[in-house]
Amino acid sequence: MPLLDKPFYYLDKLVNVLLVDDDTRILSLLSGILKPVCPYCIHNATTAQQAEKILSSPSRIHLCVMDLGISDIKNDEFYLLKQFGNRISFIILTGRPSPAKGFNAHALGAKAIIEKSGKFDNIKFLETVNHLSLLNIINPKYSPTTSDSLSLSTDLLFEKSPKFVSQWAQLMGMTDRTLRHIWTKNLGANAKIILSIYQMFETAYNYFEQLEQNSERLKVKKAIESSSYKRLEEFFHMHKSTITDFIAYGNVAAFQ
Secondary structure (H helix, E strand, O other): OOHHHOOOHHHOOOEEEEEEOOOHHHHHHHHHHHOOOOOEEEEEEOOHHHHHHHHOOOOOOOEEEEEOOOOOOOOOOOHHHHHHOOOOEEEEEEOOOOHHHHHHHHHOOOOEEEEOOOOOOHHHHHHHHHHHHHHHHHOOOOOOOOOOHHHHHHHHHHHHOOOOHHHHHHHHOOOHHHHHHHHHHHHOOOHHHHHHHHHHHHHHHHHHHHHHOOOOHHHHHHHOOOHHHHHHHHHHHHOHHHHHHHHHHHHHHHHO
């Protein structure tokens, strides 16, 4: 398959996203925004019962976009968030602003709240999904209110985008060995693998965001012909089983 026919083909459908809304038109809209992003495997549900079966299945769901107001289980619109919010990134959709519901959603672990309105911003939605799905892949234990070393190193990874583990450790003010120990101890993860996964998905998501914004085609073309793209592609194939296993199962082990 020629490179430009399907860039980032090696990440195809590695990230599971669940969309939950009782309005099939909304599901179609959201699916339409996300389907061009090849790393995503999209699952849809129109009831909480359907969603619970998917969230409870062996296939790990990395992110759930959930409409408020779906309460067919225990008459509780927050049921899914309560049950699965500790290990899955949740984005809450709401038809109208409600400070009380927003507070409750954040308190239960929701990572973002987006209003469904005539001013719905497709690009902002895509950027939010991309950021939170990658955050879940890298560290599902992450919380902005937690100041442990794992969360702090996650913050620096996303804020500074270091090129090497040594640079990442330097930003943390620690040795490479200490940084590696933090990730191995908490998530059984090799810090170099984590950094490479971050770089792969950050590069891929930036590419698809540029396409959504109708950026200059030549600029996008250059991005996937760069030495960085080729290096990440080669690294993926060299460590394919380790990377795919980590994305599919690695972080989940931390919750067993």
